[in-house]
Amino acid sequence: MSSLKIGIAGKPNAGKSTLFSSITGTMVAIGNYAFTTTEPNDGIGFMDTQCPHVELGKFCNPKRGRCENGIRFIPVEMVDVPGLIEGSSEGKGMGNMFMDALRDTTAIINLLNPIGEDRKLLNPEELNMEADAIENEIVQWFTSRFSSDWDKFSRKLSQSHIPLEEALLQKASFFNMKQKDIRETLQKHHFQEDITKWTADDKKEFSRAVTSEIRPIIRILNKGDLIEDRKKYVDAGFTIISSDYELSIERAFNGGLIKGIKDLTPTERGNEKQKHALSKIQEDYASGTMIRIFDVMAWVIKEKLNKIVAYPVYDETKWCDKDGNILPDAFIMNYGDTAEDLAFEVHTDIGEGFIRALNGRTKMILGRNYQLKDSDVIRIIAKTK
Ligand SMILES: Nc1nc2c(ncn2[C@@H]2O[C@H](COP(=O)(O)OP(=O)(O)OP(=O)(O)O)[C@@H](O)[C@H]2O)c(=O)[nH]1
Ligand SMILES: [Mg+2]
Known part of the structure; x- marks a missing residue:
């Protein structure tokens, strides 16, 4: 089995904790200001998949997670971290200590906020530039962690003559990397065999390869409910969600106002106002320009990380x-x-x-x-x- 942990990173105010709260069902601090989260939040989220019980014609009894109308929710570890800004990897903002919480993640969601600092909607290019900046911080942090104690490591290595793959496994052990991952990275790129001669650029290149190939960072655009022309962003390649809707759905479900987390059909319990709010949410999803977080999780895990159930x-x-x-x-x-x-x-x-x-x-x-x-x-x- 693969141990899986999905990290949620992004700029302050992107809606990371709102997303985390909705998917894990736990209460964490959410605020309309930067740096609401000061320490990483750990929890259990879910990915969904078709449950084979449907073929059997009998209901299943999951030991962990649950099943809803033939959709199985499978538990996955998650971590929500404080907001990242340019310079985070060097200690700006909330510092870089918390970035260590991303070290054992399998993939990182880079959650993007379409609303800029001046409250105007950012266009796809601006969003991609912001996303690049965040991803660069993650690579920088990885690089600095990887490069720390380099001289000591180099010295030890030059005396022992262990193979490159083995040396990297030791050096990157902090990041929970497997030998297979390291081998694949080395096969795709051409790093020099003598790791003691690696330059700062080599180390950065290795870190970049790891974060794009082994521990992918996936861009997801949040606050879709605030974007009128979502199609423009979909056409530009963005996957759009709304953490706010997710949280409302989670609360409506817990309050017995809807049939399920996926089946948003209202029950008898809701009042007119609640029903109206829910039908707006349903309509937005029906437009096909926004998807549910569970589907994002399934897509990341199955398609990007090549996992099966x-x-x-x-x-x-x-x-x-x-x-x-x-x-x-x-x-x-x-x-x-x-x-x-x-x-x-x-x-x-x-x-x-x-x-x-x-x-x-x-x-x-x-x-x-x-x-x-x-x-x-x-x-x-x-x-x-
Ligand atoms: N309209 C809308 N508002 C959202 C959405 N997601 C989050 N928000 C709001 O955005 C603000 C920031 O949300 P948080 O979840 O605290 O953001 P964060 O990314 O965790 O922020 P930091 O912890 O400061 O980095 C809050 O006012 C949320 O209610 C969304 O999908 N739609
Ligand atoms: Mg937060």
């Missing part, structure tokens, strides 16, 4: 565990992971005792090297100790 079960016919719970687990795995990897994810003992697996849909026998597909329902048969 697999459902291990004990009974391949009923798709349940020993207690009869249907599809109790949904694991986010890496594309390319095997049935054996899934077994290890369930439990080390199951992985070690792996005999074979069964495909819950086709009932075919699968070997340990079977490559998992998205939404696979898998029974694992293992020797028990």
Whole structure:
């Protein structure tokens, strides 16, 4: 399995904490002024995916997360950080200490605010320039973390002659990088073999490669509810959300005013004013120019990070565990992971005792090297100790 953590970064006032609050269902400080957030907020958000229970015609019983009308919400770690400004990586604004909270993220959402300092709407070019500035700060911070203690590291390395890949793994261990990630970065770029000779530019280049390829930064435009001509921004390549709508929906759902987080149909409980506000929200989403945050999460995780979801079960016919719970687990795995990897994810003992697996849909026998597909329902048969 892949441990996943999505960071929400961006300029002050972009709506990061509003987004975090809506998706994690936790209360955090939100304010119409810069630097409302002073410390990182950690929480559990969700991505959504079609739940296989629909094929079974029976409801599922998730151990973690939940399911709504066939849409499964799978938990994902999230972190919301204080606002970034130009110079943050050197300690300006809220400083750079909090940037360490991004070190173990798998991807970072760069949340953009379409409203400029003079309260005017920014055009797509201006937004992209702002986004570049934020991303540059993240790369700068990565570079400075990566470059710290370089002399000491260089000295040690020149005495030991360990290979480049190994050296980088050690140097970048702070960022939770895997050997495979480092190998891929090295394959794509041409860094000199002797890391002790790396210049400041080499270090920056490596950091840039990491933040674009291994730990991608994804631009998402917030406050879509304040943009009249959203199509212009969609055409310019922006994905638009509204954290404000997300928070209203989350609250309406908790208050029993709508049928679900995805199904915004009003219940009998709401008053006319609330119903009117909800229908405006529904209309805006129906325009097709704005998407829900759960879909953004699924897109980032599945498309950008190449993850899939697999459902291990004990009974391949009923798709349940020993207690009869249907599809109790949904694991986010890496594309390319095997049935054996899934077994290890369930439990080390199951992985070690792996005999074979069964495909819950086709009932075919699968070997340990079977490559998992998205939404696979898998029974694992293992020797028990
Ligand atoms: N209209 C509208 N307002 C929003 C939206 N998202 C956030 N806001 C407002 O924008 C302001 C800033 O929101 P926060 O969530 O505190 O922003 P932040 O990015 O966490 O700010 P810092 O912690 O200071 O970096 C608040 O007044 C929010 O209510 C949105 O989608 N639409
Ligand atoms: Mg905040």
